[in-house]
Amino acid sequence: MTDTAAYFPRLRGRRVAVLANQTSVARMPGAVGAEGHPLTVDAAGRVHLVDLLHESGFDVEAIFSPEHGFRGTADAGEKVSGSVDARTGIPIRSLYDGRTLRPSDEAMRSFDVLVVDMQDVGLRFYTYYISMLRMMDACAAFNRAVIVLDRPNPNGDKVEGPLLDMRYRSGVGALPIPVLHGLTMGEIARMAVGEGWACACDLTVVPCRNYTHATEYRLPVAPSPNLPTQRAVYLYAALCPFEGTVVSLGRGTSKPFEIYGHPSMKGRSFSFTPRPTPGAKHPPLEGQLCRGEDLSRMPLEEARSVGFSLKYVIDACGDLAMGEDFFTPMFEKLIGVGWVREMILDGASDEEIRARWLPEAEAFRKLRAKYLLYE
Template sequence: MDGVPERLSRRRVIALGGGAAVSAVACGAGVEPVGPAPDEPGSRPRFPVRTGLNLLVEGGFAALAGERIGVISNPTGVDGRYSHLVDLLHAHARDTGGLTIGGVFGPEHGFRGSAQAGDSEGSGLDARTGLTVYDAYNASQATWETLYARADVRTVVFDIQDVGSRFYTYIWTLYDSMVAAARRGLRYVVLDRPNPTGGKAYGPMMTTRFTTAVGKKEIVQQHGMTIGELARFYNGEFLPTDAGRPVELEVIECRGWEPNMMGGDTDVPWVMPSPNMPTPDSARVYPGTGMFEGVASLSEGRGTTRPFELIGGPGFDYQWSDRLNAANLPGVSFREAYFTPTFNKFANTLCAGVEVKVTHPQVFDPIRTAVAMLVEARKFPAFVWRTDSWDTARPYWIDKLSGSERLRTMIDAGASTDEIVGAWHDELAAFDVQRRPYLLYRR
């Protein structure tokens, strides 16, 4: 999810008690900002945005009337009062009999969100609702078909907050579950949410040779789409081949969101989509600094209160921040930082490095920034790429994160940041054109 940790923790169980139609609903334009979000008194004004879930509830769940549904969600699937989609659906079904819930499907970290990176909660009964929760983390497309059959669902509802990066695994949960739904002839409904990194695409393209669970298809590193737009992209570009046909897809759009809005600009509540994504600031830098998962000698800040913003390790020093600040990268500054992670890489070991401080989000390019950080970090003798002994054909994890060998080999050869970023200019431009028919919000 927020990367793959080097050790997987013990699995947990959640139980504490026992095709081609595509439509979009409720498009809307941007509006004036309102007062502070209720959970953050005194914060700056924010733009009011109604998510797909908000509009589903306001419509009395009419889009799901009479359906037997399966829900793919996690703790982020909440409305403006932090009421969860599953709890709302369960109450509606109980009170009106207007729909039936066949089951809930939990992705990485689990439906209720208790598991760390690279882990799940297992299958069992949800203590609050008594509904069956199926463990869907790392589920293959064939496994998804089996889960759908076991739950006997006719419509699948997806509501998870994405953070806009190719190596964040919820978008591949979306993809595999869509393929399986198309093969079984199911309807698929996406409740859309804002992309906290905005609507602009950045970075290199995934190549087929390096596809993995953190990048299963050929999209760029920061796709710049909402989860609903991405579902439409998958449906048009990949499902006709991989599933034999597109799925019957409906996206219930956000109302009031525009692609120049970043995480924290709206009044949509921020719920951690994973344990190491605590704030919109974490999400803003993650499409770039998530690449430090691919460096063995540097912590990406797991085990601190600022994961993916704090980057450092033994053998690094103040010169790293000095060199990066001298580069005058747009929209960002670097604080000389020292920290001791409590778990993961370099647990209980003092690390020296930087804190990434975004100063102007609208001009900040997280991937260019991370490339500059890697270029300068590579000059330290302590720098070591992470290798995977179990994959001798593709041993470097950075290649799987960045999509090919190009980033690593150019950095090792001493290429500049401009040269590296320039190398993916054409493929990024082509992707921007490719995604255009599937966009729901004006760019």
């Protein structure tokens, strides 16, 4: 986003739309707008992409918003209506309004180039890349250019988990990629076009500078309401599968994706009660005392090393001894295959499950190599 020399020239004289949210910010000390005035900044001194473009004199016609809305405060999957950005007067067109997964023909004709800038976290079931791909397909159909302003992947180079069996394709999984895919948003866009997973469009990626996939990157802004900490971002791959079970992973508490539990778990000293909170208006097991595990004190480096592990799911499944009733159909949509549930119920260990998906993850790592922008 801050490398304006790389993309401002492509916006001049064209009608611009953006696909953005609360993460589309950066520090730009000393930067000024078209009138020579300092750019509008937030309380932390960061400039939002929309303000940057608007105050630099570009014709911004529309803001498209992904899951959680433009401000990043809506629940997971919650319907978000269109609105108007109070600061600039630019219309906000929600891609999660419950009526459409892509903009109307009228909306697509309102701009010439789409600028995409959102902070992803590097997992197949995190939905921002899906919104980007849908917009890329729409732009291909209407001959609109797409510019992706890339951001680091906080989960770095990790490529872990089974590839999505496309029978389980859904709103939380759109591509035949592992749970942890080791790609940035720009690299996902390149790979999706290159492998024919998305329609070929006029695509430009503005890469991050001074970045490699080994760079530790701590997010300056929470990417969504229930990933408020860096630890939650690291543990997300291991705890999100609980969304496909009867177990709470802490939605409705101050530690989402850092704790897990259920009212019937036994021999646990830690407990919590999910309550309505911003970003979790009606959390699973709301109002029920849950017993379980607290991972919120795990050192960050340890949390970063967990990756895609099913050890916590296996622990809870064994404790509750509910058999098939432990799982919901969402489990396969998140994991991406049908055989993981079967192996867990048969008593397999995390290491045994890992051994089964490891070859396809390594094959994907080789396939993705030609689309990488960073070492």
